[in-house]
Amino acid sequence: MKSGADARESEGSTVAELVQARWGDHRAGLRFEDRVLSHHQMTAGAAARAALLTDLLSSHGEPHIGVLLDNTPEYPQWLSAAALSGAAVAGINPTRRGAELARDILHTDCQILVTERAHLPLLDGLELPGIRTLVTDTPAYEDLLAPYADAAPEIARTVGPASRMLLYFTSGSTGAPKAAICSQGRLAAAGRSLAAHFGVRAEDTHYICMPMFHGNAVIADWAPALAAGAGVALRRRFSASGFLTDVRKFGATYFTYVGRAVQYILATPAQPDDRENPLRIGFGTEAGAVDAARFQERFGVRLVEGYGSSEGGAAIQRTPGTPAGAIGRAAPGDDLAVVDPVTLRECEAARFSPDGRLLNGAAVIGELVNRGPNPFEGYWRNEEAQAERVRDGWYWTGDLFYRDGSGHFYFAGRTDDRLRVDSENLAAAVIENILARYPRAAAVAVYAVPDPVAGDQVMAAVAPVPGAGFDPHDFAQFLLEQGDLGTKMAPRFVRVLGRMPVTATNKVARGELRRDAFRCPDPVWWRPPGAAAYRRLTPADVSTLLAEYRTHARDHLLTR
Template structure:
């Protein structure tokens, strides 16, 4: 049996290691106890799984110790884990469980109501905080770790859903080989040591927490500390209590932490690095200034098809360069031609976004392992030439550094000029009153799009239309088409379960006034922002009606 390069091998390595390995609230388990718990669950799993069906289990849990224990058990038993999102409901939730062919579903009492009335034929539900579960597991307690004969580096390990903006979520496949390799790579990149403690506060049903946080801790023999659900107010106390040295983040988590009241002891903690995506350069700088912790913005497509490494000398605003040996390019999605190198003007303004922004494509060997039972989605990612199309917008400078410009569906076209939402967001995030910003397209009554921005402001701060306009004028890298025509002021941006901004919700609501905030606008030819009143709404709707485009308003 070939175990080199498997997650199972990493689990076995922790047997006999009596250092603290897993912390959760007041519970502390040694690495040995974690391996023993995984061994017991793997033995139970072998009894539960029907060999005639796919060896898949679903996990519908918060970040409790059962989650990493069952991940480790699945690795030993040669099973694949489907992370089930507890924010899904009804038919969509049932679809996720059925689509990934789960034989067993692990859940807890708090989530049982989500399963009421769902059609889940052939799925055995185990409630991990029940007496029945304890009785079921009891005969296997004390088992030593053993690896099923079917386990190999190619064995499926994860089926994790990508957070696409349209259609049903796709379940990306991740093998034991890829997960173990990702863990080892991050150990090297961040110099993870056995005495480190990885704080897992992002949801473990998402690839970020498992691939970028749990896997490197397992590979290095470092400890892990779990937070049931992310809490900005509890973040720093957890870091201190657990002795955490490393954490990962996605979406707006960093903004939420920065929005907590500053304290005199904000730098009194052992944390040394955070790794994630979408914090943005402004918030990363604020985080380091306040907490003394370096945030490393990385890029790796959820499916594993392409990755960019940040190295010393990476310019501000850039993600990094392609890893050695990788052939990454920015291509025009329409023609397949390589986009022009980015040209910058004073203040770092991108001068040729229309020619430079395109889709990031891996033209070399890709570790993408496909989607579960979704050939159409596979074909969209890997095209006839074997290249992997990420679905993400980037531009690249003359020195080969890549800059993230948003998802492909976050592109705006204003007056025949292509713009990227992420570029505008990075500029608007500099405005001191802002704690959260999302830029998205709303339709133009004539053609193309108009720029709209949703702003979440600091507590107790009202939107200052004059101050905001003056701020925009002072930004040397804000192109003439980038300034928002509409500004929606909200208490908090709508987010997905993984703290990513739900731009689909914002786009769907458009520029109309909403109950949870107010909308301001700058009429054509007018330099000042003013409230978008009912009379203004009627006037804009009239423009769309006159041109036969009213249907675009939804």
């Protein structure tokens, strides 16, 4: 086997081959807390676990293992072990509870569940028939692995590019989470592509602080490091306050983010030496142009906003000359279009003011579709969801976009983030990008609440920067100064909270915000119909509003 300096850095049509190529490489491969493991040690650990899997998995069931772990060295070792043995990993979300957690494990037909002592209470009382549980941080687990300590990283004869590698759950905001299938070939190709695109080097270190049960951490962070022979550094759970300390400690040069992680890092107190860090690049989604600019100014690190649907059906790549705020152009081979889901017609091109503000938002926002061949590999045992994703021969992403006359795409939110105010269609992400300019806000989120009569009203949640508080008059003046804030876009309700609620993957928990609407424990400011100024929403106001909902038989739309 070749060692680090001359290893086959970008070869390998399967993840198993990429894992095997690290055997004999004694450079630092993984850093976690105060531990350092070489690539060779990680591969040896994977080989031992693969050999164990061969003995434990029954040929009468699916070769699937559930992994219910924080970001510890066990996680990438089990990913690698699954690749070598031809098994598939179902990433289990530790924020799920009770019947929902059991459903995820059973739905993916796991024969084995790998977990740790900290998560054992989550399994109390769950009915998981026929599933063997391995608890990693126990003597029994070490005893179980011991006979396989000298195993070499052999690739099972059944392994090929089409072998299932991942069953990772997509958002469950519109029902039970769907388990998207990712093959070894697709994951290896994604790793090689990202490594080439970002110039990942063998001497780089990828910082993985997003949870590894999610596709972002595995596909966009772990896989390109594996393809390039780079090291990884793990953070058990994301910490905004620990981010820069970790980056310096581990010598991290690359990281990925999802959702509001960037906002939380920016909300930490600025220090004069923030730019003294080894990072070269950050890659992710939903940071927004304003926060990306702030991040680069403060830390000297460029954030690249990318887009690739979790299921692999569409991808947008940032290329030189991409305008500010745009994601990029369609990846080679993709026939992407922004389509009105009712008429199936392409939306018109976006027009901008001289200072780059969107002028015709209502007419240009539609759902992103891929009309050509795509690598979507389906959902595990969910034909209904699969048929919804692929309709009329097109792959429907479920995401809202708009496109300019040069073919650059701009993200506008999820399809269920669309609002309809006074018969005008709006996208939450477009309004959020405007509100993100408010200097007193550390984080903002925009979502729909039902109008008492028809359609929706705009509601915003605002988390002020520490010590700033919320001044409704200052906020109202800020809105008046935003030339691209349409007359229907100004929030009717503003919820002021200390911290934005987020999911386990650091995306805003919009479902929770929508369920609360204006009946929440936090202060809410509102503009009554016809009023220009915000005032505090009182219990009497809530009673009057609820009576109006009942009058128009729309009170059932308020879910609390």
